[in-house]
Amino acid sequence: SFSGDVVGPYTINHSVKVCDPDAWSKAAEAAAAASGVDVASYPHRVYVMPSSYCGAAGLGSVGGNPSHAWIFTCATKGVYAHELGHNLGLDHAAGVLNGQMNDFGDGSDPMATSGNGLLGLNAPHRHQLGWASPQVITASGTYNVAPLAPDPSTVGAPQVYVIPKSDTNEWYYVSTRFALKYDSILQPYYVNALSIHRYTGRMLPSIAYVTKTYLLAELTDGQ
Numbered sequence: 001s002f003s004g005d006v007v008g009p010y011t012i013n014h015s016v017k018v019c020d021p022d023a024w025s026k027a028a029e030a031a032a033a034a035s036g037v038d039v040a041s042y043p044h045r046v047y048v049m050p051s052s053y054c055g056a057a058g059l060g061s062v063g064g065n066p067s068h069a070w071i072f073t074c075a076t077k078g079v080y081a082h083e084l085g086h087n088l089g090l091d092h093a094a095g096v097l098n099g100q101m102n103d104f105g106d107g108s109d110p111m112a113t114s115g116n117g118l119l120g121l122n123a124p125h126r127h128q129l130g131w132a133s134p135q136v137i138t139a140s141g142t143y144n145v146a147p148l149a150p151d152p153s154t155v156g157a158p159q160v161y162v163i164p165k166s167d168t169n170e171w172y173y174v175s176t177r178f179a180l181k182y183d184s185i186l187q188p189y190y191v192n193a194l195s196i197h198r199y200t201g202r203m204l205p206s207i208a209y210v211t212k213t214y215l216l217a218e219l220t221d222g223q
Contacts, residue, residue: 002044002084004042004044005042007032007035007037008028008031008032010028010031010032010035011031012024012027012028012031013027014027016049016050016051016052016053017052017053018053019052019053019054019055021047021049021054021059021068021070024047024049024070025045025047025068025070028047029045042066043065043066043067044066044067044069044084044087045066045067045068045069046068046069046070046071046080046083046084047068047069047070047071048071048074049070049071049072049074050072051072051073052072054070054072056072057071057072057073057076057079057082057114058070058071058072058073058079058080058082058083058114059083060082060083060084060085060086060087061086061087062086062087062089062090062091062210063086063087063088063089063204063210064087067086067087067088068087069083069084069086069087070083071083075116076114076115076116077116077117077118078110078113078114078115078116078117078118078119079114081110081114081118081119082110082111082113082114085110085111085121085125086111088129088204089128089129089204089210090111090121090125090128090129090210091111091210091211091212091213092104092111092112092212093105093106093108093109093110093111093112093122093125093212093213093215094106094112094212094213094214094215095107095112095214095215095216096215096216096217101214103212105215106122106197106213106214106215107187107189107190108122108177108186108187108190108195108215109121109122109125109213109215111125111213117185118182118185119182119183119185119186120148120149120177120181120182120183122148122173122175122195122197122213122215123148123159123160123173123174123175123195123197124173124197124199124201124213125213126148126160127160127162127173127199127201127203128199128202128203128204128213129203129204130203130204132148132152132159132160133152133160134158134160134161134162134171134173135158135160135161135162136161136162136163136164137161137162137163137174138164143158143161143174144156144157144158145157145158145159145160145161145174145175145176145194146158146159146176147159147176147177147178147180147183148160148175148176148177148183149177149178149180149181149182149183150180150181159175160173160174160175161173161174161175162174162201165198169200170198170199170200170201171198171199171200171201172196172197172198172216173195173196173197173198173199173213174194174195174196175194175195175197176192176193176194176195177190177191177192177193177195178191178192179191189218190218192220193218193219193220194218194219194220195215195217195218196215196216196217196218196219197213197214197215197216198213198214198216199211199213199214
């Protein structure tokens with residue numbers, strides 16, 4: 001979770017008709033500092049801007065201290081989640097869309113969608129942030145998997161399994177999503193099925209390890 005402060009608004013002498021987020025943020029920080037804000041004390045900085053010519057709902061640095069996020073659609077919650085995800089070091093949640101791999105094809109994760117709801121993260125992103133401890137599967141068998149949304153201490157089975165993918169030094173991630181908590185707004189396609197992702201298996205904070213997660217399939221009973 002985050003804690004922090006909201007300051008401003010500030011008027012800066014810049015046009016939004018030229019995409020220059022770096023100049024906007026420097027001007028906003030200068031205005032905040034002039035009003036008495038200790039800008040240097042904030043490791044994550046989010047600038048809520050008017051609509052711009054940048055051609056995006058928002059922008060965000062991947063990691064960084066301080067990290068920076070620019071929001072151009074201030075009423076859309078998912079944009080904040082998406083850009084803050086980049087600030088934490090996450091890349092996009094890719095997946096198969098219309099038969100082809102797409103950088104934003106995993107609609108179960110805020111790193112693919114930036115709608116007006118707040119979604120939970122997919123299994124590999126939870127592992128990447130250190131929120132999940134996957135159990136490795138090395139033998140055929142029957143395995144119980146708990147849904148991702150509840151607190152791990154309240155469920156009676158692992159929430160994430162991984163299977164080694166030795167040909168690419170990656171892992172298959174196995175998880176399931178129920179319509180609970182943040183996952184209550186998931187599209188039906190992602191609910192009550194096994195989500196199969198592919199990911200490197202690496203954790204943050206090393207930015208050198210950042211890469212996309214890939215949703216490969218949603219498996220229903222019997223598949």
